[in-house]
Structure formats: C-alpha cells, structure tokens
Amino acid sequence: SAVISQKPSRDICQRGTSLTIQCQVDSQVTMMFWYRQQPGQSLTLIATANQGSEATYESGFVIDKxxxxRPNLTFSTLTVSNMSPEDSSIYLCSVDTSGRGEQYFGPGTRLTVT
Amino acid sequence: SQQGEEDPQALSIQEGENATMNCSYKTSINNLQWYRQNSGRGLVHLILIRSNEREKHSGRLRVTLDTSKKSSSLLITASRAADTASYFCATDSLTGGGNKLTFGTGTQLKVEL
Structure with a gap:
C-alpha cells in the first residue's frame, strides 16, 4: 500500500488563472497517474507520469493545458492552465506500488473555477 | 477512452440486505478491479480479479467475472450503513511497463437504517 497526500485539498479559482496541484507519496514509485473526475461523473485518466521522462497524455488532454x-520518485505536480469553469472537477493522483495493477489514490483536489 | 458501463446507476437498500452491482466493458483485459469512493473523495481499492479467474471473495465482497460476456458483478452481503458510497469497476491495459485503468460509470449505493 501507499500513503498519498495532495495539496491543496480544494480551491476556488478565477477563470484564466492556473493552479498547481501537488502529489506526495510515502514511498518511491515508478509511475504516477493523474485523473480528472467531473461533477457526478467517473474518473478519466489525464496522463501517466514517469520520473525522468515526459508524461504520456491520454486522448483529449494536452501538455499545454x-x-x-515528476522531479523524483515520490513527488509529482499537475498544473491546470488558463482555467475555465469546465475545468471544475476533482483531480486525483494515484500510484501502483504492488506491481499487480492495484492503484492507491490520493484524497483528491476539488477545484472550482468561477 | 472506452469507458465501461455499470448498472444500476443508483441503488437503495435496507441495512442487512445484499447489494449487487454489474459492470460491462468493451476490450480484452488483464484484470478487473472494484473501487469505492465516499463523498467525492479518494478511491479505495476493494478487490482485483484476474482475467483467468471467475470468482473471488474478500470478506463480505464477492466478485464474478465472465470474460466471454465482458461483464463482472460485485456482491456486497449483509450491507451496512457504512457501505454507502459510489462503487466503480476499472479495467486495465498495459502501457510502457505499467497499468492504466479505465473506469466504469459507477453505481451509487445507499444503505438505509
């Protein structure tokens, strides 16, 4: 298992600004995952982050946005850039420490864009 | 991404009753997992079943998998009020040495006293 913390836990931001979300893990992990959960919806994978290489983005998500x-094996940040109200979501990071595919999730960051 | 579908979308039962949730998916999988989410917070891993397994138990949880029908079910027996949460199935595909998950649409379970 892993203990994962995220900062901030929630924020209210104005459109056009950017927010950086931090994810800290209590053990070294190779891959970290970032998800978005829009209100009342399921989770959608944004990208997979490997230490020392560029993140791999899923269809519909781009690096500019x-x-x-991923500066080291225990930490990652996700920035939501040039925000609009459509970016209002919960953003979650996760890791797979077991190697069996089970993922452990952080508590999430609840973002509201006004 | 090809998201799986779960049914029902919402389920309300009395404490002590059993709750069954179903998940259908579209692609071949390595494994299927179930997660619980309380009140929009982080997800908690419940159980993983591999593609070559048909049934798995963990405490009050029972999961079945039918790869020919691309479907799975989660049974929670003797439900408790604390089981009230959203439940998601998730399937994996291999990518670059790690697994990435595709989540289903989720079932909102409410267990009433």
Whole structure:
C-alpha cells in the first residue's frame, strides 16, 4: 500500500488563472497517474507520469493545458492552465506500488473555477 | 477512452440486505478491479480479479467475472450503513511497463437504517 497526500485539498479559482496541484507519496514509485473526475461523473485518466521522462497524455488532454512535472520518485505536480469553469472537477493522483495493477489514490483536489 | 458501463446507476437498500452491482466493458483485459469512493473523495481499492479467474471473495465482497460476456458483478452481503458510497469497476491495459485503468460509470449505493 501507499500513503498519498495532495495539496491543496480544494480551491476556488478565477477563470484564466492556473493552479498547481501537488502529489506526495510515502514511498518511491515508478509511475504516477493523474485523473480528472467531473461533477457526478467517473474518473478519466489525464496522463501517466514517469520520473525522468515526459508524461504520456491520454486522448483529449494536452501538455499545454495540463503540464506535469515528476522531479523524483515520490513527488509529482499537475498544473491546470488558463482555467475555465469546465475545468471544475476533482483531480486525483494515484500510484501502483504492488506491481499487480492495484492503484492507491490520493484524497483528491476539488477545484472550482468561477 | 472506452469507458465501461455499470448498472444500476443508483441503488437503495435496507441495512442487512445484499447489494449487487454489474459492470460491462468493451476490450480484452488483464484484470478487473472494484473501487469505492465516499463523498467525492479518494478511491479505495476493494478487490482485483484476474482475467483467468471467475470468482473471488474478500470478506463480505464477492466478485464474478465472465470474460466471454465482458461483464463482472460485485456482491456486497449483509450491507451496512457504512457501505454507502459510489462503487466503480476499472479495467486495465498495459502501457510502457505499467497499468492504466479505465473506469466504469459507477453505481451509487445507499444503505438505509
């Protein structure tokens, strides 16, 4: 298992601004995942972040809008850039420490864009 | 992404009753997992069943998998009020040495006293 923390837990931002979300894991992991959960919806994978390489983005998500950093094996950030109300969502990071495919999730960051 | 579908979308039962949720998916899988989410917070992993398994138990949870029908079910027996949450199935595909998950649409379970 893994203990994952995210900062901030929630924020209210104005459109056109950017927010950087931090994800900290209590153990070293190879891959970290970032998800978006729009209100009342399921989770959608934004990107997979490997330490030391560029993140791999899923269809519909681009680096200019969601730049990701992965400076070491326990930390990652996701930035939501030039925000609009449509970006209002919960953003979650997760890791797979078991190698069996089970993922452990952070508590999420609830973002509201006004 | 090809999202799986779950039914029912919402389920309300009395404490002590059993709850059954179903998940259908579209692609071949390595495994299927079930997660619980309380009140829009982080997800908690419940159980994983591999593509070569047909049934798996964990405490009050029972999961079945039918790969020929591309479907799975989660049974929670003797439900409790604390089981009130959203439940998601998730299927994986291999990518670059790691697994990425595709989540289903979710079932909102409410267990009433």
């Amino acid at each position: 969601f730049p990701i950093s």
